[in-house]
Amino acid sequence: MKREGLAEKIGSGKYKSDILVIGGGATGLGIAVDAAARGYRVVLLEQDDFSKGTSSRSTKLVHGGVRYLAQGDVRMVIEALRERGRMRRNAPHLVRDMRFIIGNYKWWERSFYTVGLTCYDLLAGKLGLGRSLPLSSSRIKKEIPGLKQDGLMGGVVYHDGQFDDSRMAITLAQTAFDHGGACLNYVRVNGLEKDSSGRVCGVRAVDLLDGHEFTVNSRVVVNATGVFIDDVMGMDSRQANKKVRPSQGVHLVVDRKFLGGDSALMIPKTRDGRVLFGVPWHDKVVLGTTDTPLNEASLEPCALEEEVDFILDQAGQYLAKQPTRSDVLSVFAGLRPLAAPTNGDGQKTKEISRSHKIYQADSGLLTITGGKWTTYREMAEEVVDRAIGIGGLSRRKCVTANMKLHGYAVQGPESGWDYVYGSDREKLRQLEQNDAANKELLHPEYSFRVSHVLWAVREEMAQTVEDVLARRVRALFLDARAAIEMAPRVASILAKELGKNNEWAREQVAVFNQLAKCYLI
């Protein structure tokens, strides 16, 4: 997956694709994989880095959504459970089976949740991950030693998937490349090209790394820009109503001792009627999330004070040791691109359906919004099926339901970082065998090594210190202070690899440190 050469080819002004995707998050990358795997000529353009937007800021669950079942959205839960199973089957190196524990504090809760979660299991059918079962309080204490014991009467365990979202995004980009697709980061689409009949036939774009402006022709253009879809739809025609309703969700990352085991905690009803998760993730725990409606979309949203306080307070009601601000290693915020309801503005964002919506404009522009990481594959299938009709492309069937993703490897449960590379681990090992210096750690407390940075820049299109520390390895999301300490080393490796000077490296560190402040409280 190399940028040099490809950027020139696509930026030549002569390039013609069957399907051009705007946006390199879960939705756009999924479409690129689907289209490439069916043999279409596909180009994806992302204005920043792959998964810079919402797709690196999720709760890291591959799930049917227990909450949506409680809300009666059975169809969406069935769809998501099916996709959960496929995602685990097609990328077992990235999606893990996780045990989720619900502690019960009232006499009726254990039977209530056992029945509800058994329905959840049944809806998953053959693709289920494991049975939900009632647990005694002593068993719960063993699984989550950090859970408050006062009044605990037992609980229930159920299974869902857990993954690393930005690693999955990179994996999708690599998979698209494996099938002949082309994905470019740091290329912003500024306008749409139309033919004499008013049909969209390409895009105008700028390569943000060198300022080069160009056009790409395409039979179909897909707008998969998350919370920015209204901007791209506005390039096509004046919009009467906004199609997306951004809703911010915040997560706090704390030490794993707050849960103390390998199982996740699910709190089914917080003060605001949502669920709250405590999920083990790369040897830390992610606590979240919130649901705050916003009017503005941004690529780098910041957590609000009240969101941080809310999570700390709610987690503290269930954890034996109340987490405080000084325990927070990193805080990150993401914006859900919820499909705006058509029945007026009154709904709270937590009540807006998480289902996706596809809009087809008179010009042929296809826009997709909503959905979840878990359902990216099915969303992509639907979009490509629609694109075939719009672009008059030869009809070919979707092949992704059982298609292995890049790096596919069946690995045992293991801790540490390297498992996310799946079958590419062997190549990383070779980098370290060739030069022992590549084995050096970037930070004494973390297992990220020089080889990971080299791999990120040589094979995963990383261009900046942020790309490496935020999305190729997850240092910024796991521990923002440690990430700041790693930045100078990463900058100097990148400068050497990319042929940049010391000033560039210093500037990279300054920009990264400024950004990292948003992840500190």
Ligand SMILES: Cc1cc2nc3c(=O)[nH]c(=O)nc-3n(C[C@H](O)[C@H](O)[C@H](O)COP(=O)(O)OP(=O)(O)OC[C@H]3O[C@@H](n4cnc5c(N)ncnc54)[C@H](O)[C@@H]3O)c2cc1C
């Ligand atoms: C707090 C939170 C928790 C979540 N947790 C889960 C979970 O646990 N499990 C789950 O399944 N789902 C979860 N989701 C939902 C999931 O993360 C999103 O549905 C998904 O990431 C949306 O992906 P996307 O590609 O549509 O948007 P994005 O990831 O935002 O991608 C859109 C991309 O388009 C790019 N773009 C915009 N304009 C342009 C332009 N003009 N030119 C080029 N590129 C452009 C942006 O830079 C951006 O990278 C969560 C969401 C949030 C907010």
